[in-house]
Amino acid sequence: MSRAPRPSRRAPPAPPAAAPRPLRLAIPNKGRLSEDAVELLRRAGIPLEGSSERKLFASAMGGRVQVLFLRAQDIPEFVADGTVDAGMTGLDVVAESGAQVAKRLDLRFGRCRLVLAAPDGSGITSAAAVPEGARIATSFPNLAASYFRKHRRKVRIVPVSGACEVTPTLGVADAIVDLTSSGSTLAMNHLAEVATILPSSCHLIAARRPKSEVAEELERLHFALESVLAAHGKRYLLADMPRKALPEVQSFLPGVAGPTVVDIAGKPDLVAIQVVVDESEIYDAVHRLRKLGGRGILVVPIDRMVA
Ligand code: AMP
Numbered sequence: 001m002s003r004a005p006r007p008s009r010r011a012p013p014a015p016p017a018a019a020p021r022p023l024r025l026a027i028p029n030k031g032r033l034s035e036d037a038v039e040l041l042r043r044a045g046i047p048l049e050g051s052s053e054r055k056l057f058a059s060a061m062g063g064r065v066q067v068l069f070l071r072a073q074d075i076p077e078f079v080a081d082g083t084v085d086a087g088m089t090g091l092d093v094v095a096e097s098g099a100q101v102a103k104r105l106d107l108r109f110g111r112c113r114l115v116l117a118a119p120d121g122s123g124i125t126s127a128a129a130v131p132e133g134a135r136i137a138t139s140f141p142n143l144a145a146s147y148f149r150k151h152r153r154k155v156r157i158v159p160v161s162g163a164c165e166v167t168p169t170l171g172v173a174d175a176i177v178d179l180t181s182s183g184s185t186l187a188m189n190h191l192a193e194v195a196t197i198l199p200s201s202c203h204l205i206a207a208r209r210p211k212s213e214v215a216e217e218l219e220r221l222h223f224a225l226e227s228v229l230a231a232h233g234k235r236y237l238l239a240d241m242p243r244k245a246l247p248e249v250q251s252f253l254p255g256v257a258g259p260t261v262v263d264i265a266g267k268p269d270l271v272a273i274q275v276v277v278d279e280s281e282i283y284d285a286v287h288r289l290r291k292l293g294g295r296g297i298l299v300v301p302i303d304r305m306v307a
Contacts, residue, residue, distance in 0.1 A: 019213060020213050020214070020216070020217065021213050021214065022059075022063055022064055022065060022066040022214075022217075023064065023065050023066065023085050023086065023214045023217040023218055023221065024066050024068060024083075024084040024085045024086075024214075025065055025066070025067050025068070025084065025085065025086045025087065025088070025221065026067075026068045026069075026070045026075045026078055026079065026084040026086070026087040026088070026089075027041075027067055027068075027069060027070075027075075027087070027088045027089075028069070028070070028071070028072040028075070028088070028089060029056075029069035029070055029071060029072075031072075032109075032110065033072055033088075033089070033090065033109070033110045033202055034069065036107075036109040036110060036202065037088045037107075037109075037202065040088075040107060040109065040225065040228060041060065041067070043228045043303060043304075044221075044224040044225050044227070044228045044304070045224060045304075046060045046061060046065060046221070046224065047060065048060050048067055055069055056068065056069055057069070064217060065217065065221065068084060070084075070087075072089045072090060072093055073089075073093050073096075073097070075087040075088070075089040075093070075205070076089060076093060076094045076097040076099035076101055076205065077097055077099050079099065079101045079205050079206060079207060080097075080099035080100050080101050080207070082207060082211070085206060085207065085210060085211065085214045085218060086104075086204060086205065086206040086207075086218055086221065087101075087204075087205050087206075088107060088202055088203070088204055088205075089202060089203065089205065090110055090112070090200050090201070090202055090203070091103070091106075091198070091199075091200040091201060091202075091203050092112070092114050092140065092143075092179060092198060092200040094203065094205060095143055095198060095200075096140045096141075096142050096143050098142060100208060101205045101206065101207065101208065102205065102206050102207065102208045103203050103204075103205055104203070104204045104205060104206050104222055105203060105204040105222060105225055105226060105229070106201055106203055107201065107202045107203060107204055107225065107229070108201055108202075108229060108232065109201065109202050110200070110201050110202035111181065111199075111200070111201045112179045112180060112181040112200050112201070113179070113180060113181075113196045113197075113198065113199045113200060114140060114143060114177060114178070114179055114196070114197045114198040114200060115177070115178065115179075115180055115186075115193045115194070115195065115196050115197060116130075116136075116147070116175060116176075116177055116193075116194040116195045116197060117165075117175065117176050117177075117178065117180070117186050117191040117192060117193050117194060118130075118168075118174070118175040118176075118191065118192060118194050119168045119174075119175075119190055119191060119192075120190045120191065120192050122174070122175070122192075124174075124175055124194055125194060126194060126195065127147070127148070127151035127153060127194070127195055128151065128153070130148070130151075130153050130155060130174075130175060131174070132153070132154050132155075133154065133155065133156060134153075134155045134156070134174040134175060135155070135156045135158050135172065135173045135174050135175075136148070136155045136156065136157050136158060136173060136174070136175055136176065136177055137158040137159075137160050137164050137167035137168075137172065137173035137175075137176045137177075137178075138157060138158070138159065138160065138164060138176060138177035138178060139159065139160055139161055139162065139164060139178070140177055140178075141157045141159045143177070143197060143198060144157055144177040144197075145157055147177065147197045158172060158173050164176045164177075164178040165178060165185050165186060165188075165189040165191060166189060168189070168191065169189065169190075175194070176191065177197060179200070180193065204221075204222065204225060206218055206222075224304070227304040227305055227306050228303070228304050230304075230305040230306075230307065231302040231303060231304050231305040233278060233279045233280070234276050234277070234278060234279065234302050234305060235276070235277050235278075235279055235282055235299050235300065235301060235302065236274065236275075236276055236277075236298075236299070236300040236301075236302050237253070237273075237274070237275050237276075237277045237282065237285060237286075237289075237297070237298070237299055237300075238272065238273070238274050238296075238297070238298040238300065239272070239273055239289050239294040239295070239296060239297040239298070240264065240270050240271070240272050240273075240294065240295050240296045241270065241271055241272075241273055241289065241292065241293065241294050242269060242270060242292070242293045243268070243269055243270060243271050244269075245292040245293055245294075246261065246271060246273075248292060249273060249289065249292065252285070252288060253273075253275050253277065253285060258275075259273045259274060259275035260273065260274040260275065261273055262274070276302065276305070282299055286299065
């Protein structure tokens, strides 16, 4: 009598790994965010091929990255539903959308804040001073509603898609919840900032679980952007110094891991130093190095920094 075959305990073979395909990255299609995103990509070694003006698509890295120009507000949803693999957009629109995405990196441009603002002299100086039933114009209805819920104020949200700052003058709102950066548009419209609801800046976002066929390219993009951000505001300082000045140089130029000190062939009294310095410290550092006998001082920009 033949025995029935025993069920195999081995795990079923893994499906073949999906072939890599271009990483789809969405960036805003207009305004400062768009320009700054293109510039950051260029600095990270990912220049867009051809002109990016008025385009929907651009290719980069010989087709390994495909850049799509989309409305900043649409990017979180497109990332969440997998239409694109990653995106660059404001934290404000990510929070408003409620999209389930991973916030991977603060790109440190497009800084602004979502604020509650009220007409000058309105007496609204805090959330608690907003009268019951007040009309709040905003293009961020979800964030505004949750802010007032948190502060236990019953208000009427008036959704608008732009020109929010004029709504109190037009008589359709008592206060607004809007983005500001310099504050000049609020001031021009006789509005005073009452409270910050959310500080924002452009972020790199991606799916919480990236698709395997683009996971490696996404890591490469993340790493490249991170190294550009790390170099921001840093300069590389090189100088030939008298060897005896080294202890003092080391005391005021700690660098990332202390200055690199190199012997100079045929000049035993001299050493070459190389150090990463904060832009804000360059002015004084160069002066001190000169006073200590430094010569051949060079200050060089840094494109990317990998610790
Ligand atoms: P402001 O510099 O405060 O006068 O802002 C100018 C206009 O740009 C206002 O209408 C703001 O709502 C808008 N704004 C400022 N910063 C941003 C940003 N990072 N993203 C989108 N809109 C912004």
